[in-house]
Amino acid sequence: MSSLYSKLISVIEEKITPMAGAVGQQKYVTSIRDGFILALPFMIVGSFMLVFIFPPFSPDTTWGFARAWLQFSINHRENLMLPFNFSMGIMTIFISVGVAASLARHHALDPLTSGMLSLMGFLLVAAPLKDGQISVAYFSGQGIFTALLVAIYTTELYALLKRNNITIRLPPEVPTGVARSFEILIPVLAVVLTLHPLNLFIEAQLGMIIPEAIMSLVKPLVAASDTLPAILLSVLVCQILWFAGIHGALIVTGIMNPFWMANLSVNQAAMAAGTAIPHIYVQGFWDHYLLIGGVGSTLPLAFLLMRSKAVHLRTIGRMGVVPGMFNINEPILFGAPIIMNPLFFLPFVLVPMVNASMAYFALDFGLVARVVSMTPWTTPGPIGASWAANWALSPMIMCLICMVTSAIMYYPFFKAFEKQLLDQEAGNTNPSNSVTQSATA
C-alpha cells in the first residue's frame, strides 16, 4: 500500500502537475475562464428574473397570492422577459467582450479596445442583418463557441499586427490620445476584411452562416458533454488534481463552462416554451451536488470533524464549517489534511462520483427538477440547488441526500484518521506539539 501510494504521488508530481500547470495556464483556457467570470454577474441577475416570470407555484394553485403572481406574470410576460433577454439572451456579447479583454492582458493590449474589436467581429459573423433587423438567434448559448473563436481570433490578429508594428504611424508631435485612436484603425480594417468575406464565403458554400456551421460541428461534443461518463470523467480529473494539491476545479470549469452555458440556455428556452427541460449537466449540477462545501463535498465531513475526539480535527472542523457552508474548504483540505493524505484518497475521489451518479439518475428519471438558473458558486448547497432549479423543492432534498451519503462515506476514513491522531497524542508525552499548540492558539 505505502509503496503503491508513493508511486502514485511520484506520478502525480512528475507527470500530472506539469500537465495541469500547462493546461491551467494555457492562455486561451485562462482567458475563457476569466471572460466567463466577467460575464457571470449579468447572467446571474438575468437568470434571477426567471423567478418573476415563472414563479415556483403550480398553475392550479388555490393560494390567492400565488394566483395573483401567476396572473401578473402572464399579463406582463413581455416586460418581465426584457431584463432576461438582455442578459442571458445576449450572453455571447458579454462573453465575446470578456474573453477578448482577458486575452488582451496576455498580450499587453488595451482590454477595452480588444473587447470592442471582438464584439464587432462577433456581430459581423453572428448577427445577420435583414431589412434593418438584427437576428439575435446566435446571441444566446447557440453562439457561444463562435463568440469564443472570434474573441481569440480578433485579439490574436490585433496582437500580431501590433507585434509587427503594422500600424498607422503619426509624427511624434501628435498627442498620444489621438495617435492611439488611429492605431486601432488597421486592426479594425483587418477584422472586417477577413471575417466578413469568410462569412459570405461560408454562407455561399454551405448555405449557413458561421455560428450555424460551428454549432453543427461541435454538436456531437455538446451532446457528449451532457452524459454520465462526461460528468464522471470531469469530476475524476478535478478530484485527482485537487488531491495532488492542484486547483483542479479551475481547470475543469475552464473547459466545461462553454458547454454548460450552451446547455443552460437550451434549458431556459425550453422552460420559456413550456416544454421538458432537456439537459442535466450544467453549472448548477456541478456546484450544488458535487461540490457541497467545496471540492470533494467536504461540508458533511466538517460537521463530523467538529465533534471529533482529536483536538486537531475538532479545531479544523470548527474553523472550516462556516467557510464550508459557502463552499470554501481550503482550511479542511490543507488543514486536516486531506490533500496528499493516503487515508482520504478513496472517499475524496469517490464521494462526488457516487453523488454525481445518484443525482444524474434522479434527474434523468425526472424525480428531481433540472437546472434552469445561473447561481453564484458560493451559495450554500441545498439553497443553491433549489435556486438553480427555480426554487423547486426536490433539488434541495437531493442535495441533502448527497450530504448524507458523503457523511456516511467519509465516516470510516475519518474515524481511522482520528484514531491515528489520538494514538499519536497519547503516545507523545509532549502532546503532539505543533498540532495542539495551534489548536489552542
Add this chain to the structure above:
Amino acid sequence: MKKIMLCCSAGMSTSMLVKKMVEEADKRALEVDIKAFGVAEFEQQVGNYEVVLLGPQVKYMQKDLQNKASIYGIKVEPINMMDYGMQKGAAVLDFALSLIENNK
C-alpha cells in the same frame, strides 16, 4: 509599511488568511497592507506589493507568476500547506516578512 499580496484562484480562501495576518500584525503594532486577489488580477496588482504569497492550490502557477513579478524585483512563494489549512496568521506573516527581508 509592509506590503504583502496573497493570491489564489478567486481570492476567497486567501482573504480569510489575510484577516488572521492583519490581526497578528495589529497585535505586533506593525504597519501592514495585506490584500488577497484572484490570479486574474495578478498583473494589475503585483506592482503595488513587496512580496506575493500563493495559496498552495495554485502553486503550479509559481514559475509563470514569478516571471511577471520579477519585473518588480519581488518574490512569489507558496504558503506552507499546513499553515494555510490551519490559517496560521502569525506563521504566514513571519514567512512574508522574512521573504521581504531576504530580498533586500
